[in-house]
Amino acid sequence: MARAVTNRRKAIVTVAAWLVGIAIFFPILWILILSFKSEGDAIKTPIEVLTSNWTLESYHTVQERSDYFRHFLNSVILSVGSTVIGLIIAVPAAWAMAFVPGKRTKDVLMWMLSTKMLPPVGVLVPIYLIFRDLGLLDSRVGLVIVLTLINLPIIIWMLYTYFREIPGEILEAARMDGASLKNEILYVLTPMAVPGIASTMLLNIILAWNEAFWTLNLTAAKAAPLTAFIASYSSPEGLFYAKLSAASTMAIAPILIMGWFSQKQLVRGLTFGAVK
Amino acid sequence: MATQHSRAAARLMISPAVLLLLGWMIVPLVMTLYFSFLRYNLLMPGMEEFTGWTNYRFFLTDPAFFDALGNTLLLVGGVLLITVIGGTLLALLLDQPFWGQGVVRIMVIAPFFVMPTVSALVWKNMFMNPVNGLFGHFAHFLGLEPYDFLSQAPLASIIFIVSWQWLPFATLILLTALQSLDQEQLEAAEMDGASALSRFYYIMVPHLSRAITVVILIQTIFLLSIFAEILVTTAGGPGTASTNLTYLIYVQSLLQxxxxxxxxxxxxxxxxxxxxxxxxxxMIGKNLDA
Structure with a gap:
């Protein structure tokens, strides 16, 4: 008896959850469908859209007319580049703070976090002028620098929360056995830290890929990543729904897949360890 | 215990990060402060001069500032209200056992990974466009006048779009918090005859309050800086109807x-x-001590 009730309850929850899930996911599903339609069909009523022919036309057009791949490459270079450089700077810092904490370690961490609270628009003018004078406007180098710096606090924090969970005794044992600092890092710490570093990397690539304040303000054409490329569809000419859908699908697909793998780390990274 | 030697090494390892962040913070901040007291227009180079508080007086008495401030508060408040309440309900739903949990979770989280320019343009064109959008088609089907969301209710439409982006974040965090709730405590309360409502109110809400606070604070930081969504949908208009503080400052510095x-x-x-x-x-500092 109790079991039947549970099953009925489970069925009701299942229906409700799926309905809500599909409703939330629907816009993404819809652009996926539109991206395989011709421009003429993409603006028709939903029934006509679903029954019309499927085509890869829009994907071709997006690549040929607007050099989609270059923007894609810019996005990859910016997000991966800034993440790798960020990690090179952050790993030693987080390691030191987790394993050799001093009196002021906590203050340093909190201060780093506070730089993240600075609203970007508050420093937009000086950064823009500095970039203009150094010739960094619309350059990949300039954007990699900015993206590295805005995400550095998150990288350090995430790594710190991971490193803190590694038992210090193991490091002490290695030290007692005569391991040098270099060997300690290379052979003891690194293997244990790799999962944490990997998830930090994943989350940071996602954040950098979707960053849409600096990438929109500091690029024009040459270094424009996908965020800026898609923004160019805000003042289109003629029919463009299928093309916008195709470009959008390609812009979000890689990050959507990565995101699904990093759900758990996302919570931790974005709340600076406050919710695990 | 840490030795003298390892302390020095630690300091050396931290310093690049500290110096970089210090430079990133101090240099532009000092420049912004300095510029804010100058009459300085890029169209009139070489005409810079010290003007004291004039810029502040103009900015703070500009009617556009009050519009933008109000819009910023509405945008942040509206999105918070929708995402926190919606996120709590959704987390409670997804926390129940049901078939296909993994798939539904993936669908619910997805909007968070969509870049702001894509989600704003997709909602603007494929849904809210009065002629070709899905809502327009739907209104037509029902025999109603199509509604031009972004020109007739620009701020509400942007609040809706941004809420769609942030609902997954709130849900995910609240769900994580719910799952760390002690199940035995709930069962004990149930056996003692506590109703579902009082279990929710006396056990779940106190447990969730911390996560809700975190959601509110972190979202506020990001929501204060909403920019791309406004740029590609309404460009702040009509007039200043959907201009927030970030967008106003952008217009003033980079367009004017x-x-x-x-x-x-x-x-x-x-x-x-x-x-x-x-x-x-x-909040986060307290957690660091724990």
Whole structure:
């Protein structure tokens, strides 16, 4: 008896959850469908859209007319580049703070976090002028620098929360056995830290890929990543729904897949360890 | 225990990160402060001069500033209200056992990974466009007049779009918090005859309050800086109907080339963000001790 009730309850929850899930996911599903339609069909009523022919036309057009791949490459270079450089700077810092904490370690961490609270628009003018004078406007180098710096606090924090969970005794044992600092890092710490570093990397690539304040303000054409490329569809000419859908699908697909793998780390990274 | 040697090494390892962040913070901040006291327009180079508080006076008495401030509060408040309430309900739903949990979770989280320019343009064109959008088709089907969301209710439409992006974040965090709730405590309460409502109110809400605070604070930081969604949908219009503080300062500094005025606005934005930041830092700091 109790079991039947549970099953009925489970069925009701299942229906409700799926309905809500599909409703939330629907816009993404819809652009996926539109991206395989011709421009003429993409603006028709939903029934006509679903029954019309499927085509890869829009994907071709997006690549040929607007050099989609270059923007894609810019996005990859910016997000991966800034993440790798960020990690090179952050790993030693987080390691030191987790394993050799001093009196002021906590203050340093909190201060780093506070730089993240600075609203970007508050420093937009000086950064823009500095970039203009150094010739960094619309350059990949300039954007990699900015993206590295805005995400550095998150990288350090995430790594710190991971490193803190590694038992210090193991490091002490290695030290007692005569391991040098270099060997300690290379052979003891690194293997244990790799999962944490990997998830930090994943989350940071996602954040950098979707960053849409600096990438929109500091690029024009040459270094424009996908965020800026898609923004160019805000003042289109003629029919463009299928093309916008195709470009959008390609812009979000890689990050959507990565995101699904990093759900758990996302919570931790974005709340600076406050919710695990 | 840490030796003298390892302390020195630790300091060396931290310093690049500290120096970089210090430079990133101090240099532009000092420049913004300095510019905010200058009459400085990029269209009139070489005409810079010290003007004291003039930029602030102009910025703070500009009717556009009050519109933008109001819009910023509505945008942040509206999105918070929708995402926190919606996120709590959704987390409670997804926390129940049901078939296909993994798939539904993936679908619910997905919007968070969509870049802001894509989600704004997709909602603007494929859904809210009165002629070709899905809502327009639907209105037509029902025999109603199509509604032009972005020109007739621009701010509400943007609040809706941004809520769609942030609902997954709130849900995910609240769900994580719910799952760390002690199940035995709930069962014990149930056996003692506590109703579902009082279990929710006396056990779940106190347990979730911390996560909700975190959601509110972190979202506020990001929501104060909403920019791309406004740029590609309404460009702040009509008039200033959907201009927030970030967008206003962007217009002033990069479209009107008024560096002095834009910088004064930037300082005001920094002060406002700091008020929120202080609360957030306290929360996270407490957690660090625990």
């Amino acid at each position: 080339f008024d560096v002095g005025g834009g910088s004064a606005g930037g300082v005001v934005a920094i002060i406002l963000a700091n008020i929120v930041a202080i609360f957030l830092m306290r």
